[in-house]
Amino acid sequence: AQKITQTQPGMFVQEKEAVTLDCTYDTSDPSYGLFWYKQPSSGEMIFLIYQGSYDQQNATEGRYSLNFQKARKSANLVISASQLGDSAMYFCAMREGGSQGNLIFGKGTKLSVKP
Amino acid sequence: GAGVSQSPSNKVTEKGKDVELRCDPISGHTALYWYRQSLGQGLEFLIYFQGNSAPDKSGLPSDRFSAERTGGSVSTLTIQRTQQEDSAVYLCASSYNRGEYSPLHFGNGTRLTVT
Numbered sequence: 001a002q003k004i005t006q007t008q009p010g011m012f013v014q015e016k017e018a019v020t021l022d023c024t025y026d027t028s029d030p031s032y033g034l035f036w037y038k039q040p041s042s043g044e045m046i047f048l049i050y051q052g053s054y055d056q057q058n059a060t061e062g063r064y065s066l067n068f069q070k071a072r073k074s075a076n077l078v079i080s081a082s083q084l085g086d087s088a089m090y091f092c093a094m095r096e097g098g099s100q101g102n103l104i105f106g107k108g109t110k111l112s113v114k115p
Numbered sequence: 116g117a118g119v120s121q122s123p124s125n126k127v128t129e130k131g132k133d134v135e136l137r138c139d140p141i142s143g144h145t146a147l148y149w150y151r152q153s154l155g156q157g158l159e160f161l162i163y164f165q166g167n168s169a170p171d172k173s174g175l176p177s178d179r180f181s182a183e184r185t186g187g188s189v190s191t192l193t194i195q196r197t198q199q200e201d202s203a204v205y206l207c208a209s210s211y212n213r214g215e216y217s218p219l220h221f222g223n224g225t226r227l228t229v230t
Contacts, residue, residue, distance in 0.1 A: 101148075103158075
């Protein structure tokens with residue numbers, strides 16, 4: 001079974017609007033971290049935002065926020081006020097506490113921002 | 116430098132030749148990871164180092180792949196007798212430790228093309 005599922009291969013959003021990128025995860029480890037990365041066409045992997053399994057509040061970082069619903073095992077990324085520069089691949093990833101610490105990645109969502 | 120540094124950024128090699136990819140992690144980061152990303156695909160975990168030791172090498176695709184890390188810092192990934200299916204972007208990442216709450220910081224990758 002996949003540990004990280006991103007069901008949206010591609011998404012379009014109008015500039016200045018908000019968009020939600022979906023991510024569900026599967027783990028039996030009580031302690032884990034959830035991460036979102038952005039990969040523009042240049043190829044670099046840019047860390048955006050993090051949510052710990054014990055965090056009570058949803059993480060926010062500028063225009064990025066993470067809608068963390070622990071019971072549903074979902075960690076959706078919300079980008080507010082989309083900009084053209086937000087066009088990129090977005091990867092959801094998880095690190096489990098009982099593991100060697102490698103990030104397990106989803107297959108990614110390609111976001112395209114339309115002017 | 117402040118970030119993870121990888122070299123070379125691009126490498127074109129003939130089938131059957133050996134290649135060596137280098138990663139210089141962020142200073143003070145004890146955990147180091149290698150991933151591979153084929154064109155349009157997600158990230159495939161290869162190997163992880165904690166200090167100089169690699170507890171789990173099961174992610175390496177074949178025995179043509181090997182990696183080492185010296186002095187708890189620089190790591191090299193070596194591919195012997197390269198094949199065309201080895202063509203991919205090889206990404207290195209480091210984190211402060213292997214704990215689930217530390218983000219991985221990625222280098223810009225080495226794009227390997229085997230002709």
